[in-house]
Amino acid sequence: MNTTKILALGVAAAIAVSSGSAMAKGKGEKLFNKKCGTCHTMEAGKHKVGPSLAGVMGRKAGSTDFGKYKALAGADFTWDEDNISKWIEDPKKFIGKPTAMTVKVKKEKEREEIIEYLKGE
Numbered sequence: 074m075n076t077t078k079i080l081a082l083g084v085a086a087a088i089a090v091s092s093g094s095a096m097a098k099g100k101g102e103k104l105f106n107k108k109c110g111t112c113h114t115m116e117a118g119k120h121k122v123g124p125s126l127a128g129v130m131g132r133k134a135g136s137t138d139f140g141k142y143k144a145l146a147g148a149d150f151t152w153d154e155d156n157i158s159k160w161i162e163d164p165k166k167f168i169g170k171p172t173a174m175t176v177k178v179k180k181e182k183e184r185e186e187i188i189e190y191l192k193g194e
């Protein structure tokens with residue numbers, strides 16, 4: 074193999090790797106728009122049926138100025154990948170209280186992709 078070929082292969086591999094992660098992100102965004110976008114935005118301070126999710130990772134639960142928390146009012150924990158995954162798998166079961174957040178994301182892969190998207194913003 075000559076140097077040009079090796080170089081070309083290297084470039085192709087780099088492109089494959091970077092477009093792979095871009096695709097994963099695009100998927101998370103699509104899932105978010107489909108399953109969460111009716112009630113949430115990723116814009117800071119813009120609440121809908123649910124609170125804005127801008128910067129939600131590492132934020133104290135129920136701590137925005139949303140004003141309509143039910144299950145999360147007075148919650149004393151911080152969101153991370155693990156508990157967000159459990160929350161979106163089954164919000165009522167996770168928190169043990171009724172909540173207006175009724176969505177259930179049963180597929181682990183989809184939860185992972187959505188969480189990647191939440192982290193990336």
Ligand code: HEC
Pocket residue numbers: 105108109110111112113122123124126129133134135136137141142143144145146152157160161171172173174175176178187
């Ligand atoms: C039917 C509307 C609705 C849908 C759909 C929905 N949510 Fe929610 N979400 C809410 C409501 C309402 C709350 C506030 C919960 C409470 O206190 O009872 C909430 C709270 C949250 C919180 C906690 C925010 C905070 O400030 O503590 C996260 C994280 C969250 N939702 C993620 C998601 C994700 C991810 C999806 C998509 C898989 C989703 N939600 C879909 C209504 C919704």
